[in-house]
Amino acid sequence: MADALARWVDSCEFCGDAVASYPLSFGSDNFAAFCGAGLTLSRCGDTTWPSHPLKTLKGAKIAFDSNGEWWSRMVEYRHVLKRELGESVLLCMQNLGGGLGGLVGLCGNTKLLISMADEPELVHEALAQVNEAFTRAMEACAQLFEYEKYGSITRHGMLSRGAVGVPQCDTSCMISSAMFEEFALPGLVHELDSLDAAVYHLDGPGALRHLERLARIPKIRVIQWVAGAGEAATQDWTPLRRRILSLGKGLMLHGGAGQVAGLRRALPSKDIFFEVQGVKTRAEAENFLAEMERNT
Numbered sequence: 001m002a003d004a005l006a007r008w009v010d011s012c013e014f015c016g017d018a019v020a021s022y023p024l025s026f027g028s029d030n031f032a033a034f035c036g037a038g039l040t041l042s043r044c045g046d047t048t049w050p051s052h053p054l055k056t057l058k059g060a061k062i063a064f065d066s067n068g069e070w071w072s073r074m075v076e077y078r079h080v081l082k083r084e085l086g087e088s089v090l091l092c093m094q095n096l097g098g099g100l101g102g103l104v105g106l107c108g109n110t111k112l113l114i115s116m117a118d119e120p121e122l123v124h125e126a127l128a129q130v131n132e133a134f135t136r137a138m139e140a141c142a143q144l145f146e147y148e149k150y151g152s153i154t155r156h157g158m159l160s161r162g163a164v165g166v167p168q169c170d171t172s173c174m175i176s177s178a179m180f181e182e183f184a185l186p187g188l189v190h191e192l193d194s195l196d197a198a199v200y201h202l203d204g205p206g207a208l209r210h211l212e213r214l215a216r217i218p219k220i221r222v223i224q225w226v227a228g229a230g231e232a233a234t235q236d237w238t239p240l241r242r243r244i245l246s247l248g249k250g251l252m253l254h255g256g257a258g259q260v261a262g263l264r265r266a267l268p269s270k271d272i273f274f275e276v277q278g279v280k281t282r283a284e285a286e287n288f289l290a291e292m293e294r295n296t
Contacts, residue, residue: 018157019090019153019157019159020088020089020090021089021090021091021092021153021157022081022085022089022090022091022092023092023093023094023155024074024077024078024081024091024092024093024094025093025094025095025155026039026048026070026074027039027048027049028047028048028095029048029049029097029105030070030074030093030094030095030096031096031097031102031105031133031134031137032050032102032105032106033050033068033070033071033105034064034065034068034070034071034074034096034133034137035064035065035068035102035133035137036053036065036068037051037053037105037106038050038051039070050106052105052106052107052108052111054106054107054111054126057107057111057115057119057122057123057125057126058119058122060107060125060126060129061129062106062126062129062130062133063129063132063133063136064133064134064136064137064140066136066140071137071140074093074144075144078091078144078145090150090151090152090153091145092145092152092153092154093141093144093145093152094155095155095165095166096137096138096141096165097167097168097191098130098133098137098187098190098191099127099131099167099169099186099187099188099190099191100112100127100169100171100183100184100187100188101168101169101170101171102130102133102134102187103123103126103127103130103187104170104171106130107126109171109174112171113171113175116175116179116183120182120183123183124183127183127186127187130187131186131187131190134187134190134191134194135190135194138163138194141163142163147162147163148162151164152164154166154199156224156252156273156275157275158199158222158252158273160197161196161197162195162196162197163194163195163196163197164195164196164197164198164199165191165194165195165197165198165199166198166200166201166224167188167191167192167195167198167200167201168200168201168202168203169184169188169207170203170204171184172184172206172207172210173203173204173205173206173207174206176209177209177210177213180209180210180213181213185213188217189217189219192217192219192220193219195219197221198220198221198222199220199221199222199223199224199252200214200220200222200223200224201224201226202214202223202224202225202226203226203228204226204227204228204232205227205228205232211223211243211247212247215244215247215248215249220249221249221250222249222251222252222273223244223251223252224251224252224253225237225240225241225244225251238267241253241267242267245267245271245272249271250271250272250273251267251269251271251272251273252272252273252275253272253273253274253275254274254275254276254277255274255275255276255277256276256277256278257276257278257279257284257288260274260276260288260292261288261292264292276288
């Protein structure tokens with residue numbers, strides 16, 4: 001499989017390819033869980049919520065626990081799937097996520113935002129520990145999922161040699177540009193340094209104030225813009241997508257076949273990765289690809 005994936009990476013120039021993969025994840029706060037946070041399944045069953053074990057940042061001890069409950073489960077699940085599936089399916093870790101977002105998973109947004117204003121030195125001390133824990137967790141993931149041999153794949157189906165990730169900082173919606181520079185950016189850069197490729201998950205209109213600063217980071221080659229819920233979800237974000245492309249970054253977009261075809265017509269750029277959803281038959285796939293070729 002490793003040789004086949006290498007050939008795919010070298011030859012793929014147009015969307016329409018797919019890799020059989022299975023993402024392993026306990027939700028959006030895997031990092032917090034690997035550092036000792038408990039996880040509770042949401043009422044609707046589609047995500048989990050961390051327990052925020054840090055009641056104060058004073059004297060906080062943050063470390064990756066290789067013997068902890070959630071990492072041990074990850075190791076067990078990966079071994080079971082590997083035994084059953086062999087090399088027919090690429091097993092992947094769905095997002096680790098360190099930095100400011102990782103700290104949120106351990107102490108909660110409210111506590112962290114207040115601490116950033118009232119005791120910034122404690123936040124910096126905690127973030128330094130988060131960076132070290134993230135490094136240890138990434139090393140463990142690289143070994144468990146054999147990134148050097150197989151490469152890795154994002155939850156959107158983007159394959160890369162080595163370690164690929166989708167860093168994000170949803171807390172950035174709640175902080176100024178100056179606070180983003182001070183508290184979020186160093187951890188983000190640390191996370192990016194551990195990755196061979198990255199797609200930044202830019203989530204919500206409140207995060208747009210940081211776009212230009214993010215675009216100056218060379219390791220971020222692709223941006224996934226997510227408008228979020230409410231009124232923002234109904235807006236036409238074509239001008240913003242063109243702005244991202246003009247900043248020299250690729251785009252990651254998703255939708256049904258008809259929606260993606262429309263996006264392709266509006267954004268005739270080769271620097272876009274489309275995740276196509278809802279195509280169920282070979283005929284549907286061939287018709288879609290033919291239309292995409294016509295719009296190229």
